[in-house]
Amino acid sequence: MSACALIAASAFGFTWRARDGRVKATAPRETALAAATTIARGPATWLGAPSDSPAAGISAGDIGTSLGSRATLVQFSSAFCAPCRATRRILSDVSAMVDGVSYVEIDAESRLDLVRRYGVMRTPTTFVLGPGGEITHRASGQPRKADVIAALGVVI
Numbered sequence: 001m002s003a004c005a006l007i008a009a010s011a012f013g014f015t016w017r018a019r020d021g022r023v024k025a026t027a028p029r030e031t032a033l034a035a036a037t038t039i040a041r042g043p044a045t046w047l048g049a050p051s052d053s054p055a056a057g058i059s060a061g062d063i064g065t066s067l068g069s070r071a072t073l074v075q076f077s078s079a080f081c082a083p084c085r086a087t088r089r090i091l092s093d094v095s096a097m098v099d100g101v102s103y104v105e106i107d108a109e110s111r112l113d114l115v116r117r118y119g120v121m122r123t124p125t126t127f128v129l130g131p132g133g134e135i136t137h138r139a140s141g142q143p144r145k146a147d148v149i150a151a152l153g154v155v156i
Contacts, residue, residue, distance in 0.1 A: 023128070023139040023147040057133035062114060063104045070100030071155045072129040073148070076108045076120045083142040087124040090145045098152060130155050 060066050063074060073091045077084035088105060095103035108115050108123050118127070121140065128137035128151045137151040 023126070023137050023143050023151045026135050026138055057135055058118070058127065058129055059133050063106060065104055066102070067129065067131065067133055068095075068100055068102035070098070070131055071102075071152055072133070073101065073103045073152075074127040074129060075103070075105045076111075076115065076118075076123055076125045077105055078108050078123040081123045084124045087126065087142050090143065090148060091126065094145060094148050094152065098149075098156070100156075101152060128152060128155060 058072075058074060063072075073095055075084070075087055075091055077088065091103045091105075095101045106114060108120060108125075114120075118125075118135075124140075124142060126139045126143055126148070127135050128148070130136050136155050139147070
């Protein structure tokens with residue numbers, strides 16, 4: 001019995017570690033619409049929703065500042081989150097390296113409306129936005145710097 005529990009816990013841990021911080025492209029609108037019709041609630045539902053929902057993107061009014069001319073990195077964080085500090089350094093370094101890319105950090109605790117709207121389940125969660133505010137990539141957990149740069153390469 002304890003061997004089964006150890007194996008199950010190990011499998012869960014390895015899976016969690018492999019997926020943590022991975023930058024993933026958001027689904028195309030047609031695929032997301034099909035997923036949204038089958039999933040009643042959860043992070044995937046916003047991808048294929050109407051234009052008044054998060055599928056339309058994140059606006060400058062949502063984040064409280066102007067979007068970058070080429071791309072914007074948006075990080076949802078919380079006060080006592082250690083990976084949030086490391087993610088802040090990574091994203092600010094990347095935004096300083098690439099012209100036209102801005103970085104915005106949003107306190108998840110004070111902006112629960114945005115947390116719910118965009119399906120943020122944990123901190124840090126990072127969004128890569130195109131020049132018009134459309135969400136192109138998303139990462140839950142601390143992303144690797146190379147993955148953020150690669151995601152920006154697709155957007156720019």
